[in-house]
Amino acid sequence: MFSDIGIDLGTAKTVIVSGKTLLLSEPSVVLMDQYDEVPVSFGRYAQRALGRSTDRYQAVEPIERGVIANYDAAELMLNQYISRVVGKKLTKPRAVLAIPSGLTAVQHRSFIDAVQAAGIRGVCTVESSIAAALGMGIDFKKPHGSIVVDVGAGTTDVAVLSMGGLSRCETTKIGGVDLDDAIVRYMRREHNHAIGRASARAIKEQIGSAQPRPIEVVMMAKGIDLTTGLPSRVEVTANEVCDAMSDVIRDICRAVQSVVNNTPPELVGDISEDGIYLSGGTALLHGLAETLSGFLGVNVHLAKNVQLNVAKGIGIAMNHFDLLENGDYRFVTIQDLL
Ligand SMILES: Nc1ncnc2c1ncn2[C@@H]1O[C@H](COP(=O)(O)OP(=O)(O)OP(=O)(O)O)[C@@H](O)[C@H]1O
Ligand SMILES: [Mg+2]
Structure with a gap:
């Protein structure tokens, strides 16, 4: 039996893992009954109602551009998904949660708050880029630069990693x-x-x-x-x-280039030798890897399972916390942050 869980709470999709085990993968959507103010369905059932909402039934996407946009809906959705995977266990699990880089303190707190309110005992947040790197098996403990790009539904996360941590990172609201x-x-x-x-x-x-x-x-x-x-x-x-x-594709390429432009030359040298590591659902777009490679003049390596890569990385982090030794990674509660 598992004790802790890992959560990738994405704009389009929520994935829950425990170590190497995939427990849940569902669209991040809640169908609300606006008259009775109760949720009617979640995930793939609620997704069918997107764009088909009525006065009474509204499909809500609680995560927008990687951050919580509708707190109540996010809490309801997490509650449903977490209880689905945890069942009726007596002790509440802890959760490792992937978050975009560059969150404000308020956005960060609202993630912890929503996850805790959904029945979690303590939350440890890990940047999505670090999780994506772990998912792709990149050894970023060495003094050597690696660039990881995760193009999701609402965000493009770009990070240069070296010596166990983030050297440069940026989350652009494009996806x-x-x-x-x-x-x-x-x-x-x-x-x-x-x-x-x-x-x-x-x-x-x-x-x-x-x-x-x-x-x-x-x-x-x-x-x-x-x-x-x-x-x-x-x-x-x-x-x-x-x-x-084409304009959006160019903006995605420019988001990656802008991080490279702000990266110290030695690390850029490493990146041009190794290439770019690409993950996220939008990486499945036909020709995107080739376009990015042509734009930046470096090789692009695609994650094995781009859509589950961040979740896989969280699962690895849960089992090998030593991989995260260079950051302030610990389980906290909302009370610790007040
Ligand atoms: N074959 C495909 N071609 C193009 N895009 C695809 C394909 N398959 C999935 N996608 C896109 O991938 C996106 C979902 O990716 P992913 O699951 O990584 O997003 P997310 O993690 O929920 O979002 P974010 O990380 O931005 O919060 C959607 O926009 C979806 O349309
Ligand atoms: Mg994502």
């Missing part, structure tokens, strides 16, 4: 949802066709590419004809989607 929004805007502008974020996401995941594809692929986009106001279907090509997403 998969910006690609979805760019597709929505493109369809309106070029096809006079309104589609929802969920459809845009499906188009991105199925035919999206960061680089033009040699063979054209097409897909039907269901939505509304903006002239007639009637339901309609429009054909969209992979190269159109590539065009639509």
Whole structure:
């Protein structure tokens, strides 16, 4: 039986592990009954209601851009997910929680508060970049620079690690949802066709590419004809989607470059030899690794399982706390922080 759990509370997805065991992976969504002010469903069931909300039933995404945007919904969701994996154990578990770098003290506290309120005895926060590095098996204890990039749904976390800790790090509020929004805007502008974020996401995941594809692929986009106001279907090509997403892709590349530009030369030398370590769900976008590699002129290595990589790293940290010896990593309660 496990005692402690690791949580990656992402903008799109919540993952809970215990050491090497995956306990839960669910979308970070709660469906709320606004009349009775109670949650109706969570995760993949609630996700189906995104973009289909009514006055009474509203699908809420409690995490926005990597931070808690709706505290009550975050607590309800964590409560549900934690009790699902912990069951009726007598002792409350402790949790190791992945967080973006650069949080304000208030944002940091609200994570601890929400996790504790959901039935956790003590919380140890670890930067997502450190967890991502551990997940990819990078040995960052040496005096040698490694750069880790995690492109999720709402954030791009970039960190240069050396001697057991973070040398440079930045969390930029850009990720998969910006690609979805760019597709929505493109369809309106070029096809006079309104589609929802969920459809845009499906188009991105199925035919999206960061680089033009040699063979054209097409897909039907269901939505509304903006002239007639009637339901309609429009054909969209992979190269159109590539065009639509190009500005966001460039911004993701620039976010990585900006951290490299602020990194001391010796560490940059190490990075150009070793390359970039890439994880996060958006790393699955066709051609993104190649585009990043071309933009920065270095190799890019992809994590084995990009979407579970941070959670895997947290699991490793739980079993090998010595790997975190260079930071102030300890279990705290909200009372310790007041
Ligand atoms: N095949 C794919 N092509 C492009 N994008 C993809 C693909 N599969 C998943 N994604 C995107 O990955 C994102 C989810 O990634 P991930 O699970 O790493 O996010 P998160 O950890 O919840 O977010 P964050 O770390 O920003 O808080 C979504 O935007 C999703 O659309
Ligand atoms: Mg993430």
